Amino acid sequence: MDTKLTLKLDQEIIEKAKNYASKQKLSLSRLVENYFNSLTSGELNNGLEISPFVKSLSSGIQIPADLDYKKERNDYLDQKYK
Numbered sequence: 001m002d003t004k005l006t007l008k009l010d011q012e013i014i015e016k017a018k019n020y021a022s023k024q025k026l027s028l029s030r031l032v033e034n035y036f037n038s039l040t041s042g043e044l045n046n047g048l049e050i051s052p053f054v055k056s057l058s059s060g061i062q063i064p065a066d067l068d069y070k071k072e073r074n075d076y077l078d079q080k081y082k
Helices: 011-023 028-040 052-056 069-080
Strands: none
Touching: 011 028, 028 052
């Protein structure tokens, strides 16, 4: 069930977050949800603290183990330079 949440943040931070979310092809709501989920997942991290930058990279997207990244990159470049 989705519930509305209102946050007050610095305008510059909001713009940076919107830009980041856009580049990740995520909504800002999904980005915040993923971040909150990572903070509250309860998983032990062996006493190591994860930096805010690394936490910000979490997108919630699952990458298949058998992904052929070289083929994906070549396909992307083929499309880009058509």
